[in-house]
Amino acid sequence: MVEFNYHHLRYFWAVAHDGNLTRTAERLNLSQSAVSVQIKQLEAHLGHALFERRGRQLILTEAGRIALDHADAIFSAGRELISTLQEKGRSREAIRIGALATLSRNFHMEFLRPILGRQDVEIILRSGTSADLLTALEALNLDVVLINRPPLRDAVTPFVSHRLSEQPVSLVGTPDLLRDTSDLNALLATQPIILPTADTGVRIGFDALTERLGIRPQIAAEVEDMAMMRLLAREGIGLAVLPPIVVQDELSTGKLIEADRLPGIGETFFAVTLTRRFPNPILSQLLEDRVL
Template identity: 65%
Template sequence: MPLNYHHLRYFWAVAHDGNLTRTAQRLNLSQSALSVQIKQLEERLGHALFERRGRQLHLTEAGRVALDHADAIFSAGQELVATLTETVRTRKALRVGALATLSRNFQIGFLRPILSRMDVEVILRSGSPTELMEGLGTLNLDLVLMNRPPPDDNLTPYETHQIAEQAVSIVGTPARLDPDRPIKELLGDQPFILPTTDSSVRTAFDAMASRMSVRPQVAAEVDDMAMMRLMAREDIGLALVAPIVVKDELASGRLVEAKEHPRIRETFYAITLRRRFPNPLVQDLLSRNSDPAAFS
């Protein structure tokens, strides 16, 4: 039996409104009539498209897939009416969340294989770990980028993909940093711009300083890589960062890197949710980023 596109349009309207009563009023239909139309679509597709949580309607995983297709279908219809040509291709959506403090250079490097595709629209959101995990759990995000693994939650089927691991360096302006000086000397007489204490990189740095019996001067504790990069450029102190964060400054000579490395590594993760209907773009992107050298 062919798909009834009237049913699909009603579902599309409710999915975007998030409220059955409001959509029924807007479409000048009774709420019961609208419910029947959506129920018939669910029976045709063989899957529930919504689940009710209190007074709110939330898309199921099948509902999210159906909405992606409905968006493409009705967008194509609008393009047909507007252009009467076949030159515009339907674009697929990839919803990516990234930790607000994550390096922008890293994000661009990871997404680069797909950003140039004319058939893909990348929707990028930033947020806290809690916000990102909630977005993944409600299927509003297909993929989350973080520099820490998600909390161990046996109730949520997260899949954690380690996509890159990079050595952390000590960087600073040429006026402040002599690249040939040993780390112990730098720790003893230079102020440092460091990640906050909840970072695994900071924990490793503090342990290194303790082993050397040195108590470094902390100029700033920063949880935002963009701010750390700016402070290093402004010569506030030496920064403990992965080179990818400051790759443009290192290339231009605005910042230099200590030759002795602190032997600390930062790991980057892509986190997905185990889904019955995964977004095929996610697997494509993960496979293209399987080589850590892609981020250098």
Template identity: 60%
Template sequence: MANINYHHLYYFYVVAREGHLTRAAEHLNVSQSALSSQIRQLEERLDLKLFERRGRALHLTEAGRITLDHSEVIFSTGQELLATLQQTGFSRQPLRVGAISTLSRNFQLSFLKPILGRTDVEIILRTGSAAELIGALSAMQLDLVLTNQEPQADAMTPFITHRLDEQPVSLIGLQRLCSEEMSLPDRLASSPLLLPTRSSGLRRGIDALINRLGVTPQIAAEIDDMAMMRLMAREGAGIAAIPPIVVKDELEAGTLLEIEQLPGISETFFAISLERRFPNPLIKTLFS
């Protein structure tokens, strides 16, 4: 079997990073036709298409994304070699994970724990909105998305939904805010509450419970970031309606107290991947 022509691979690497044939040709100081020919020869060698054209832009195929991952390792290792001959370079398998910005950091760490600290793995963690991350997953810029919202089924985009966990939601706060014995309706009506924003599925469930109980809540703050809700609960700004995993360390230390679970309210965690011909092997490790 003939070896890969690394000259062709480098040309592919530049085109993939530029995302545009004209800019890549200018960067490499070659003609567009010569560059196209080099890419075509690499695709013939691999027997796979590496790019697909959408309008005037080039987009990586799944095989192209994998080839880029390996190209980055190959050429970054070469740069390390030039920088110093006293160190032995080694490559890491990248795993690109998206997590919605409101998701519990404790949950993210727990999920990634099987690969944390591995010297052969590089974790690239990106946060954003669900729409942004699902779009990046569809474009194969991410391997996996962690979310608390199951994506809508789409025949054109074969998502794979992994249901990871379901956490109850409790009222949690400082002892001075939780000391009085009272019923749940009375507490919701009289205590300052820290609630998720109305755009979240979790908040819709809480609002439905409040409506069933027939109370008017005392809302001190509406927050779309679990990390900020955790901090505000620690500062005594109010009693937070959150899954206990978000404040696991504070509960274990006794800094915060769990008053009671909200009946019928829970947060479900999902990992969303894409049906791919060449799935990232690290995904299997996380689910094993």
């Protein structure tokens, strides 16, 4: 069996991510021909062309995409090994947490509470879209992603979704809006409603509920960010459809009131991790006794 040359694979990996042979060669301080020869040797070893040229662009072939998936996994594993072994024995450990930008900040705090204030732990927080955060998780740039919809798992992306919490969803508003009645049907029929966007589980459940009740609600706003829903509710723009945990501070002070729970509607929160050979020990402490 011929020994596999990982130098060839690294040059291919660099060009595949740059998408440009010239740019890769300049970055690596090599000639274009030297890089091209390395890739051709890899193609000869694998028995497949990895790129096809379209004008000045290099486009991955089907075999090239498969090779890139494996190269990403190989070099990510190498970075993971170095990071894990170099950090072992340090007095202060880091936990890298990504959270959906629209997720409740109160839920963030509840998740982090077991390690808040610990002198031996450094908390690194990132926010973004689901796609960006999961990509960072795959690249081992994050230890865990907090999200409200579990990603698909397959052999290529072995995500593990830990269900942390199921929160009921309520109608929440200012005392002025809720002065006349607390009847759910009347509130849905007469008061302006602040809703999450149409692609969320809560919105899908709400639309199904109002359809069953035969009510066409007056929509005051459709909002992606829970923090913005919280602010609009405080301003009295309308009754917000959200988990009470999002506005727990306002509920405790009386600035907002929970009018009624919405039957059959809830928000589920997940911690998504990746199957790793060297899992972060701090993450295990965060998930311990928290998973439903």
